[in-house]
Amino acid sequence: MHLDPFELHRPTSVDEVVGLARDLAGRFDYLAGGTDLLPNYKMHLNLRPHLIALEGVRELRGRSLERIGAMERLADVEAESALLAAYPPLGDAVREIATPLVRASGTVGGNLLVETRCFFFNQSQFWRQSLGFCLKADGDRCHVVPQKQKCYATFSGDLAPALMAVDAEVEVAGADGRRRLPLEALYDPEGDGIRRLRLRPGELLTAVHLPAATRGDPGAYLKLRVRPSYDFPELGVAASGALDGGRVRRLTIAVGGAEMRPVRHDSLTAALVGERLSDDRIRALADAVERATRPVHNTFLLPDYRRRMVSVFVRRAVERLREGTAG
Amino acid sequence: MPSPPPVRFRLNGQPTEVAVEPARVLLDLLRDDLRLTGTKRGCDLGTCGCCTVLVDGRPSLSCLTLARLVDGREVTTIEGVSPPQGLSPLQRAFVEVGATQCGFCTPGFVVTATAFLRDHPHPSREEIVRAISGNLCRCTGYLKIIEAIERAAAGGA
Numbered sequence: 147m148h149l150d151p152f153e154l155h156r157p158t159s160v161d162e163v164v165g166l167a168r169d170l171a172g173r174f175d176y177l178a179g180g181t182d183l184l185p186n187y188k189m190h191l192n193l194r195p196h197l198i199a200l201e202g203v204r205e206l207r208g209r210s211l212e213r214i215g216a217m218e219r220l221a222d223v224e225a226e227s228a229l230l231a232a233y234p235p236l237g238d239a240v241r242e243i244a245t246p247l248v249r250a251s252g253t254v255g256g257n258l259l260v261e262t263r264c265f266f267f268n269q270s271q272f273w274r275q276s277l278g279f280c281l282k283a284d285g286d287r288c289h290v291v292p293q294k295q296k297c298y299a300t301f302s303g304d305l306a307p308a309l310m311a312v313d314a315e316v317e318v319a320g321a322d323g324r325r326r327l328p329l330e331a332l333y334d335p336e337g338d339g340i341r342r343l344r345l346r347p348g349e350l351l352t353a354v355h356l357p358a359a360t361r362g363d364p365g366a367y368l369k370l371r372v373r374p375s376y377d378f379p380e381l382g383v384a385a386s387g388a389l390d391g392g393r394v395r396r397l398t399i400a401v402g403g404a405e406m407r408p409v410r411h412d413s414l415t416a417a418l419v420g421e422r423l424s425d426d427r428i429r430a431l432a433d434a435v436e437r438a439t440r441p442v443h444n445t446f447l448l449p450d451y452r453r454r455m456v457s458v459f460v461r462r463a464v465e466r467l468r469e470g471t472a473g
Numbered sequence: 474m475p476s477p478p479p480v481r482f483r484l485n486g487q488p489t490e491v492a493v494e495p496a497r498v499l500l501d502l503l504r505d506d507l508r509l510t511g512t513k514r515g516c517d518l519g520t521c522g523c524c525t526v527l528v529d530g531r532p533s534l535s536c537l538t539l540a541r542l543v544d545g546r547e548v549t550t551i552e553g554v555s556p557p558q559g560l561s562p563l564q565r566a567f568v569e570v571g572a573t574q575c576g577f578c579t580p581g582f583v584v585t586a587t588a589f590l591r592d593h594p595h596p597s598r599e600e601i602v603r604a605i606s607g608n609l610c611r612c613t614g615y616l617k618i619i620e621a622i623e624r625a626a627a628g629g630a
């Protein structure tokens with residue numbers, strides 16, 4: 147498979163990146179590990195004439211219990227046992243992303259911003275042309291929900307739900323300077339499978355910040371996939387929380403791999419604060435999250451199965467959290 | 474069009490300088506320009522591990538690595554994992570155990586496992602299985618490959 151020609155830029159500082167992004171407005175993509183972008187480019191999906199490679203920007207590196215640079219490789223994060231133990235959903239998620247070879251190059255930033263996926267999108271140009279292009283690349287209709295002018299491509303990154311559940315924040319840099327926002331605010335609830343982020347034009351992700359408040363809290367990330375050594379999530383559920391004397395002090399649930407963005411279900415978990423985590427309450431919460439999740443038929447497994455697995459995974463994840471507290 | 478600036482890197486220990494377009498991946502540079510065809514093109518999309526090489530000692534999928542980005546680095550391919558004479562202990566174990574059938578996946582497994590054994594000289598079977606889970610083999614069923622890696626680890630102890 148060949149790549150169409152592009153110009154490659156190799157800045158070494160965030161300021162230089164921001165300057166390039168301003169000059170190339172709208173005509174470039176950032177390149178991190180390339181494990182998502184380059185397969186898409188090989189399939190001729192939404193090519194841009196410039197790539198800005200981030201690998202030479204030192205500031206985007208570094209891992210500690212407080213901060214993970216956007217350009218940190220997943221394999222290096224996976225080797226940080228203290229970090230993974232401090233944030234159990236992160237540990238569960240990072241070990242299950244793709245394969246060890248993909249994790250050797252794939253980065254944290256690239257994972258949070260991974261392109262949304264759809265059976266009708268992640269195909270060769272020939273395949274897509276044969277059927278007729280779709281809204282997300284080169285076309286004007288959606289094959290999944292043809293009655294709507296909207297793209298339902300699925301957000302299939304594993305780190306986002308896991309990091310959202312532990313209240314992570316992200317730092318971004320752009321022409322207007324730097325800002326920090328809760329990770330969930332990165333994903334646009336008004337958006338769709340195409341316009342999915344709340345980044346301003348040209349903004350890049352510089353780091354993930356991990357709060358001290360949730361450090362050491364029990365939790366889990368559970369992933370549904372077809373081949374356990376390799377596949378993207380068909381569903382990913384993260385839970386994180388803390389109990390005081392058996393009563394819920396904090397509880398978060400985040401669901402990825404099911405809709406156009408990863409979603410945190412704070413309105414559903416809020417009712418449990420101050421309560422005991424009884425089996426009945428866990429089951430009621432699990433059912434409520436399932437009702438709030440609506441996958442469509444654009445991945446390998448059937449949406450009804452994926453939806454029903456939501457309550458199973460929420461229940462298991464919260465039970466693990468409860469056991470983690472007891473033990 | 475002016476020819477693109479050269480990249481300079483060490484390839485299996487040899488200083489190498491070669492002009493390469495930005496939109497070219499390392500796999501194509503190795504196989505098509507430099508004629509090092511030991512590195513295999515399987516899926517070309519990051520899923521099979523056949524194209525694995527080491528960049529600064531780290532396993533990298535050469536089908537998803539832009540050739541220009543190895544500038545200044547050390548690249549080791551399957552052609553570079555053997556000692557000057559003969560085979561590496563891991564390669565010998567592959568031969569002795571019979572861990573190869575059609576052989577198409579073998580370079581990828583050997584390169585992946587070479588880096589793995591360097592970092593984990595005494596792995597458990599489970600760790601081996603995990604380490605090679607990004608390499609696909611359509612022939613062997615993996616058991617012989619796992620055995621070969623175990624044998625090399627035991628021999629190297």
Ligand SMILES: Cc1cc2nc3c(=O)[nH]c(=O)nc-3n(C[C@H](O)[C@H](O)[C@H](O)COP(=O)(O)OP(=O)(O)OC[C@H]3O[C@@H](n4cnc5c(N)ncnc54)[C@H](O)[C@@H]3O)c2cc1C
Nearest residue numbers: 178179180181182183244252253255256257303304351519
């Ligand atoms: C075989 C295979 C299996 C996979 N399985 C999984 C899986 O199970 N789970 C999963 O989550 N992913 C999976 N992936 C996708 C991908 O490998 C990972 O999501 C990886 O973490 C992406 O990181 P990257 O650095 O390679 O991103 P890139 O491909 O470099 O970039 C991804 C996107 O993010 C943008 N970007 C990257 N960094 C920044 C930044 N700092 N600022 C602004 N924009 C940025 C890029 O422009 C691009 O649009 C798989 C990929 C392959 C090939």
Ligand code: SF4
Nearest residue numbers: 264280288289297298
């Ligand atoms: S959901 Fe519809 S528009 Fe979006 S990628 Fe799939 S087919 Fe295309």
Ligand code: FES
Nearest residue numbers: 515516517522536
């Ligand atoms: S050819 Fe690179 S992973 Fe298959």
Ligand code: FES
Nearest residue numbers: 574575610611612
């Ligand atoms: S020996 Fe044929 S693919 Fe592995």
